[in-house]
Amino acid sequence: MSHSFGLRALRLVPRRFVKRSPLPVADDSQVYLLNQRSKPIYPFEEALRALRRYAVRPMDETVEISLQLNMRINKKTKRGAFQGMVLLPHPLKKKKKIIVFAEDDLAMEAKEAGASIVGGKDLIAQIQSKQIKFFDLCLSSESMYDQVKPLQQHLRAKMPHPRRGTVTDDLAEKVLQLRREQEYKVDKEGNLNVAIGKLSFPDDVILENSRCLLQAVDQHKKIKGSFFLSAVLTSTYGPGYYIALSDLIN
The missing domain is CATH 3.40.50.790 (Ribosomal protein L1/L10, domain II)
Structure with missing residues (x-):
């Protein structure tokens, strides 16, 4: 009985009286946060080549561009969501109902x-x-x-x-x-995703479609500063690559 009582007594000891070994302290020079590192930005053609290397499925994957827009009108006011239509010079042959x-x-x-x-x-x-x-x-x-x-x-x-x-x-x-037209929608956070071609399209065709899209979206600009914050190029089953905005804005 005394033995069982002793075990019960040990379980009832408050945590503040239990001695614990100190945790090892890491060297500050070896610690960093991934989300604080700047993301690599690729030239447009290089991002397309990488997406084609990832395309191992027997299908012609769709190429999409994701834009992040500056939705601020001034320091206190943000604009709402908006949408529009753009006539791409090289449209995707998608049947619309x-x-x-x-x-x-x-x-x-x-x-x-x-x-x-x-x-x-x-x-x-x-x-x-x-x-x-x-x-x-x-x-x-x-x-x-x-x-x-x-x-x-x-x-x-x-x-x-x-x-x-x-x-x-x-x-x-x-x-x-x-x-022939392609619809685009921008949510209240400034996110826009649009299909701009197929991986089988030549690089210059996809680039021309991308530039045409940005020109159409730029008509909604209501600020003096930068309207386009970032652009990501991706495909149906491929990863996303941040691309240089300078390649898209004439």
Whole structure:
């Protein structure tokens, strides 16, 4: 009994009375934090060559550029998220699902231009009943716009609007334009990710697409200082490489 009591007593000893050996002190000259080291910045072509070396899968991987923008307007105010469209000189052949609200001749023109789904009241009913959920872009003829307005809660950000140029009677030209354009979105933190090519594209083609994107985004600049803070080039299954902004800004 005395033996068991002794073990119990040892467990009840407060920690402040337990002697511990001091921890070894490391040499300050050998200690550093990785996140405080500056990240290497590569020339654009060198980053592309590295991504191609990583491409071991039997597929043509997509090349993406990630930008970090300065969202400050002044010392106290930051701008909100924004989005836009850019017509890349060498677009990716990605099929976009475009629906168009139109009737009669305008409907026929939109269909011939490559719109995925074209319709009038029947299409409105399909959207309301959620028979059609997944699509990329939405257009409307001017005569159909008043009938389309109640679809705001269904279409949300894809809702056609005259100020966006998505309510028009020149539907054929607009469909052709949207099929070539690339959409970009910037969140409130200033992050932007856009596909700008394929690894099979020549270097100068991907570079030209990148420069065109930065020119389009630069139109939203509201500060006097630097708008583009950093740029990272990556691919579908590859790592990310910080690239020199001087290669992208003419």
